[in-house]
Amino acid sequence: xxxxxxxxxxxGPLLDIRNLRIEATVYPPGEQPRNxxxxxxxxxxxxxxxVLGLIGESGAGKSTIxxxxxxxxxxxxxxxxxxxxxNGRDIRKGNxxxxxxxxxxxxxxxxxxxxxxxxxxxxLMDQVVEASVEHRVSSRAEAEKRAVEFFRxxxxxxxxxxxxxYPHQVSGGQLQRVMTAMALCSEPDLxxxxxxxxxxxxxxxxxxxxxxxEAIRDTHVAALYITHDLAVxxxxxxxxxxxxxxxxxxxxxxxxxxxEPRQEYTNALVSVHHIEHQEHAPGNKPLLxxxxxxxxxxxxxxxxxxxxxVDIYPGQTLAVVGESGSGKSTLARAITGLLxxxxxxVAFEDxxxxxxxxxxxxxxxxxxxxxxxxxxxxxNPRQTVATIIGRPLEFYFKMRGRERDQRVAELLExxxxxxxxxxxYPAELSGGQKQRVCxxxxxxxxxxxxxxxxxxxxxxxxxxNGILKLLLGLQKEEDVAYLFITHDLATVKSIADSIAxxxxxxxxxxxxxxxxxxxxxxxxxxxxxxxxxxxxIGWLEKAIQGRKMVGAGN
Amino acid sequence: MGSPLVKLIAQRVALGxxxxxxxxxxxxxxxxxxxxxxxxxxxxxxxxxxxxxNLREQLGLNQPAYVRYFDWLGGILTGDLxxxxxxxxDIATTLLPRLWNTLFLAFWAAVVAxxxxxxxxxxxxxxxxxxxxxxxxxxALASTSVPEFFVGYLxxxxxxxxxxxxxxxxxxxxxxxxxxxxQAIALPAAALTLVVLAHMMRMTRAAILNxxxxxYIETAELKGLRPLDIIRRHAFPNAIAxxxxxxxxxxxxxxxxxxxxxxxxxxxxxxxxxVDHVAKRxxxxxxxxxxxxxxxxxxxxIVADIAAIAANPRxxxxx
Numbered sequence: 001x002x003x004x005x006x007x008x009x010x011x012g013p014l015l016d017i018r019n020l021r022i023e024a025t026v027y028p029p030g031e032q033p034r035n036x037x038x039x040x041x042x043x044x045x046x047x048x049x050x051v052l053g054l055i056g057e058s059g060a061g062k063s064t065i066x067x068x069x070x071x072x073x074x075x076x077x078x079x080x081x082x083x084x085x086x087n088g089r090d091i092r093k094g095n096x097x098x099x100x101x102x103x104x105x106x107x108x109x110x111x112x113x114x115x116x117x118x119x120x121x122x123x124l125m126d127q128v129v130e131a132s133v134e135h136r137v138s139s140r141a142e143a144e145k146r147a148v149e150f151f152r153x154x155x156x157x158x159x160x161x162x163x164x165x166y167p168h169q170v171s172g173g174q175l176q177r178v179m180t181a182m183a184l185c186s187e188p189d190l191x192x193x194x195x196x197x198x199x200x201x202x203x204x205x206x207x208x209x210x211x212x213x214e215a216i217r218d219t220h221v222a223a224l225y226i227t228h229d230l231a232v233x234x235x236x237x238x239x240x241x242x243x244x245x246x247x248x249x250x251x252x253x254x255x256x257x258x259x260e261p262r263q264e265y266t267n268a269l270v271s272v273h274h275i276e277h278q279e280h281a282p283g284n285k286p287l288l289x290x291x292x293x294x295x296x297x298x299x300x301x302x303x304x305x306x307x308x309x310v311d312i313y314p315g316q317t318l319a320v321v322g323e324s325g326s327g328k329s330t331l332a333r334a335i336t337g338l339l340x341x342x343x344x345x346v347a348f349e350d351x352x353x354x355x356x357x358x359x360x361x362x363x364x365x366x367x368x369x370x371x372x373x374x375x376x377x378x379x380n381p382r383q384t385v386a387t388i389i390g391r392p393l394e395f396y397f398k399m400r401g402r403e404r405d406q407r408v409a410e411l412l413e414x415x416x417x418x419x420x421x422x423x424x425y426p427a428e429l430s431g432g433q434k435q436r437v438c439x440x441x442x443x444x445x446x447x448x449x450x451x452x453x454x455x456x457x458x459x460x461x462x463x464x465n466g467i468l469k470l471l472l473g474l475q476k477e478e479d480v481a482y483l484f485i486t487h488d489l490a491t492v493k494s495i496a497d498s499i500a501x502x503x504x505x506x507x508x509x510x511x512x513x514x515x516x517x518x519x520x521x522x523x524x525x526x527x528x529x530x531x532x533x534x535x536x537i538g539w540l541e542k543a544i545q546g547r548k549m550v551g552a553g554n
Numbered sequence: 555m556g557s558p559l560v561k562l563i564a565q566r567v568a569l570g571x572x573x574x575x576x577x578x579x580x581x582x583x584x585x586x587x588x589x590x591x592x593x594x595x596x597x598x599x600x601x602x603x604x605x606x607x608n609l610r611e612q613l614g615l616n617q618p619a620y621v622r623y624f625d626w627l628g629g630i631l632t633g634d635l636x637x638x639x640x641x642x643x644d645i646a647t648t649l650l651p652r653l654w655n656t657l658f659l660a661f662w663a664a665v666v667a668x669x670x671x672x673x674x675x676x677x678x679x680x681x682x683x684x685x686x687x688x689x690x691x692x693x694a695l696a697s698t699s700v701p702e703f704f705v706g707y708l709x710x711x712x713x714x715x716x717x718x719x720x721x722x723x724x725x726x727x728x729x730x731x732x733x734x735x736x737q738a739i740a741l742p743a744a745a746l747t748l749v750v751l752a753h754m755m756r757m758t759r760a761a762i763l764n765x766x767x768x769x770y771i772e773t774a775e776l777k778g779l780r781p782l783d784i785i786r787r788h789a790f791p792n793a794i795a796x797x798x799x800x801x802x803x804x805x806x807x808x809x810x811x812x813x814x815x816x817x818x819x820x821x822x823x824x825x826x827x828x829v830d831h832v833a834k835r836x837x838x839x840x841x842x843x844x845x846x847x848x849x850x851x852x853x854x855x856i857v858a859d860i861a862a863i864a865a866n867p868r869x870x871x872x873x
Contacts, residue, residue, distance in 0.1 A: 099778075100778045109773070109776040113769065116768070119773070120792065120867055120868070121788075130779070135778060166867045166868075
């Protein structure tokens, strides 16, 4: 697709950010509002047609920097210092009209969740061509023609007619590609990709990633690629910039950053995934035994779980992996009785658990605890940490007063948080600390089994790593078993003793970790394993190649 | 059009009829338990017992209540609303032109009020928290807080008495030219507009502001669209359901809540008719007017429901 050379091509870098400083006012509960610096003295340069990866944990300021290239501050964020030179002119000096005219024309944006970023009330095509028409890049008919070409290039199904659909009629991975087409449609000089594949399943992510990479290559558009996943950014970027707490840590070529990181922090990011975990052999008597469980929501037309059988042994971890919609969380709901199975049974120790939660005695409830993905919504924001952790102590053990406070302090010690946290509210804690409090709450009941539902998915890799280590340590101390639900195979490798791979409500592969993760693989497990990004330049091409061969073989 | 949409709409309509039936029972029962005897009150204190008994017989008051109810209901279903006790006139023929007048007034009040409220709501969002927003909200809230009879008299004082632009009394008759009719209803329509404006405007503002938090609004901003275009094209379509609901409630108020305004401006509509006959204890008229008001209310709410359903693309275009 030849780009029209009509736009004023100037020499010099496309984007040149100098000494950028971005601030915001925060309103902490019970304190005076104060200013925080989100981005502090960051400079970057981006040449035409190049891709710069911005990487860092949440709060590193990567999205804030990306959006600043469009003169945009999310929710009261202010750009307070520095220069942002786009095509040679400082966009901070322009008025709101000038900034508006460059958005959607010179710089376009691809959001993390395309499902939320598309307006549900309009057809996709109307939204895709909107910016082109608004900025008079081309007539509507031409823009539509270009959009269809991009749809085809991004391998969307029925490119001619997909534009007539509404967002809810298209899958998440497809929407992400439509959004990329939307950004490309007005032929911008720069696209800001803000975690474009983070919300997708690994098997979908790889396709979208390949499509984005190809589109960037063929249109020669420059890009800022924002992500927290170093392995992903290594596939698409020419250069990588590592950020932390709004400051630049390291900036260099992709190869240098992932192979010879110069800063300690970068090194920690690169080598984050390795936890040594010795697999235990299954014992002779399972703690929890799920037998032929079938379950469905609503009027039993669609089975969400089909004849699922797994065992969990005392003090061991069963990891359940699969993509969204595979039934992993439903399995947890069936085990806990939140969704009574239609057939099959769940046995715990020597007794069969009642199907319905309401029919289970309190002892059964106590021995089976849960930890959730979103720690902040799993806690009452108006209760202190001590109240949250103390609640199961009162409920199950009738502990009161000093005895309870003593135990809360012990539990806080266990999760590596000091006594000082007892009087804090959840809003004052970081994401990792919140999850630790949830772990302490589950432990307070002295359970024999904890169901962990994507407990590290919302956390930054380093923080998630800390949580996994904590969970493993606690398992040794307390001899508690985990049912660990995740979509992340790296996590599975570091924590599991046995693995169940789920696909469309069925267990397609089940056994000890070493056995499940060694060939010969079934087709789905193979696809899943091949889709996990590796920190290796050229991995994407190899993986896509490999998948095509699998496809040809079938 | 998908079948779920048709099914949902059919459900709403069926429910509406059921509700109207229930309301008719309530109205009938309510007027039955009113104290006093209709025949007695028609004939006055000096009537002989024989005369009262004769009249009761004539009016069918000696029959059991459910028989009278079904007589009444059957009459309504065949278009016969009964006969007014006081004037001995057919209710339907007296009522129809008055209903027409009320709808005429409500229609023109709505034509002004609804677009104005939505436009002001959009502007308030566009300039939110600024002086424009505060001025709009302040004006709208002030006009709602003042009771409608007071608004009515204020309008009469300035526009009819002081400046004499419009007549103080809104007399309309059939042979009146259209423009004169409009001039005659200008003041009551203005009073009604002021009463309903604020509610609709505030709800429009709130509904759109709620949508403005969505990620797709940020997408629109990052496309470089103008603020008013973002509100109009991206926020408004997603705020239609709550806005339609509140608009319909206010339209219903324009029809059934005009009693006071009609009395102030001596407008020959349903409200005045109702007030007159309540005073005279003319039960059949009160029943008929009550039922018509209920029907208007239920119909407009069904319209709001259907509009909200139709505005949802997930229902309009199933997967």
